[in-house]
Amino acid sequence: MNNSNSAPPSRESVSKAWILDVRFKIDYKTGVQGCPENSAQFKGFCEAGGTETWAQVPGLRSKFFTLSQDQQDGSGIYIFLSKQDLDGYMESDLFKNFGSFPHITQLDVKTYRVLAGSEETIDMGSWTSGNERPTREDVESAVVFYPRFNIDYGTGIEGTPSNHQEFEGALIEPMNFSKMWHNSNVSGLRSKYFTIDQENKTGTGVYIFTSQKYLDDYLKSELLSNFKSFPHITDLKVDIYNIIGGTELTMSVNPW
Numbered sequence: 001m002n003n004s005n006s007a008p009p010s011r012e013s014v015s016k017a018w019i020l021d022v023r024f025k026i027d028y029k030t031g032v033q034g035c036p037e038n039s040a041q042f043k044g045f046c047e048a049g050g051t052e053t054w055a056q057v058p059g060l061r062s063k064f065f066t067l068s069q070d071q072q073d074g075s076g077i078y079i080f081l082s083k084q085d086l087d088g089y090m091e092s093d094l095f096k097n098f099g100s101f102p103h104i105t106q107l108d109v110k111t112y113r114v115l116a117g118s119e120e121t122i123d124m125g126s127w128t129s130g131n132e133r134p135t136r137e138d139v140e141s142a143v144v145f146y147p148r149f150n151i152d153y154g155t156g157i158e159g160t161p162s163n164h165q166e167f168e169g170a171l172i173e174p175m176n177f178s179k180m181w182h183n184s185n186v187s188g189l190r191s192k193y194f195t196i197d198q199e200n201k202t203g204t205g206v207y208i209f210t211s212q213k214y215l216d217d218y219l220k221s222e223l224l225s226n227f228k229s230f231p232h233i234t235d236l237k238v239d240i241y242n243i244i245g246g247t248e249l250t251m252s253v254n255p256w
Helices: 011-016 039-047 050-056 083-090 093-098 136-141 164-169 177-181 212-219 222-229
Strands: 018-026 060-068 073-080 104-114 143-151 189-197 202-209 233-243
Touching: 018 083, 018 202, 039 050, 039 060, 050 060, 073 083, 073 233, 083 093, 136 233, 143 212, 164 189, 177 189, 202 212, 212 222, 222 233
Parallel strands: none
Antiparallel strands: 018 073, 018 104, 060 073, 060 233, 104 189, 143 202, 143 233, 189 202
């Protein structure tokens, strides 16, 4: 893969991008031959190069293969360069067949549009190894912090958004809200994607930290505490995932 694929995106590029969020429970007790009986076997498929198939998906920027810290839940977090690319993948056999595996249960699929301003917080700096592209060790050390929340446009409180345009506009000039999460302010943050599901009035932040230590520091930060206090942010739910070895093969596979 070309190292030029690691160049950060423009605002135009991120404004076209979409995230596919696929979550599921893992049943280790199916008794079906070929299905994993434990988390080591589940991860083994990815670690042995099973992820490489997804590196060929048209329009895929990156896919993160992840496992919850209790190892009972998995997710695939896909970054697509456009809605057309996302839709094409969701029509493919590769996507449709995934839900038919006996050990994949409670499949939950959502899509989110990436917001302008995210270009300030995506692909920042180097990985722990010092490389622009991650190594196996880099991805296995990294963690995903994934808050989801509802957006209340009816608070009536001055300074809070009354519609999605105002919510999105706060990330860019003149407020430049997204820059608060630049890694000059948040140590160890490799990327943060600001996203929205406009129809359902929900938002997410997809954070990639280079290590658990940096995430732990962020969890204690004033920046996160202040975010939680915003009156238009409601029903906040947070998931934390470890990234599975093999994900390095599906990172930055196409340029912005």
